[in-house]
Amino acid sequence: MSETTTYYFPHEQLDCYQLALELKNQLKDIRFEMDEDEKQAKRAIRSVLRNIAEGVNRIKGNRKNLLRAAHASAAEVASCLDCGEAENIDDMKHDLRRVGQMVEGLIKATK
Numbered sequence: 001m002s003e004t005t006t007y008y009f010p011h012e013q014l015d016c017y018q019l020a021l022e023l024k025n026q027l028k029d030i031r032f033e034m035d036e037d038e039k040q041a042k043r044a045i046r047s048v049l050r051n052i053a054e055g056v057n058r059i060k061g062n063r064k065n066l067l068r069a070a071h072a073s074a075a076e077v078a079s080c081l082d083c084g085e086a087e088n089i090d091d092m093k094h095d096l097r098r099v100g101q102m103v104e105g106l107i108k109a110t111k
């Protein structure tokens with residue numbers, strides 16, 4: 001029997017959101033040089049998630065701005081990873097770039 005996932009909001013079904021969520025969970029494996037770098041990485045990945053969620057669910061208004069903020073926050077997480085150590089940092093940075101590319105697609109699709 002296969003498990004089915006229940007999605008309550010449109011953003012939860014997006015690959016970029018799911019990948020960002022996975023990255024949030026992987027941050028615990030990074031050894032950061034300073035506590036502030038770890039805190040900033042966690043704040044930035046939460047910003048990616050929140051801005052994707054709000055931007056996708058926004059009917060009018062500043063949808064593009066929210067998605068641009070999500071894109072910028074993904075780059076911020078990548079810069080925080082430069083201050084950390086772990087075997088999977090390159091993979092995480094690759095995945096952050098993928099998140100950014102998917103968000104760019106959402107921006108382009110927004111009228």
